[in-house]
Amino acid sequence: MTRRAIIPAGLDAAAAQTGMTPAIAANGFLFLTGATGSGPNGVMPADPEAQIRQAFSKISQVLVAADLTFDAVVEMTSYHIGLRAHFDLFDRIRREVFAAPYPAWTAVEAAGLRRERAIVEIRIIASHS
Structure with missing residues (x-):
């Protein structure tokens, strides 16, 4: 399997500091x-x-660095602190970002996220084909 790290300009310092790659192709x-x-x-x-x-x-930013757009997203998982308090807002913005056919999506209420004061963390999978 061939793997390629995708690290857009501007996220390279954060990637180095956290020891995480923004995306893997x-x-x-x-x-x-x-x-x-x-x-x-x-x-x-x-x-x-x-x-x-x-x-x-x-x-x-990450999609653009991989020569993709939101149209390439096939699956999204969103993790929320206080999901009910901001679900309608999140859903409205999600519908601005994506067009039909919408990606598969799972929204999860989480007990906590790594980043302090974060209310949402979004993970996606996109397809090059």
């Missing part, structure tokens, strides 16, 4: 590490909408 698929809504400066916004939009923005 393997066998025609792109597997993304979960993205939270922290800004480029590492600060987690208090506003749920800002966090959700920033998480999708990070995902977009």
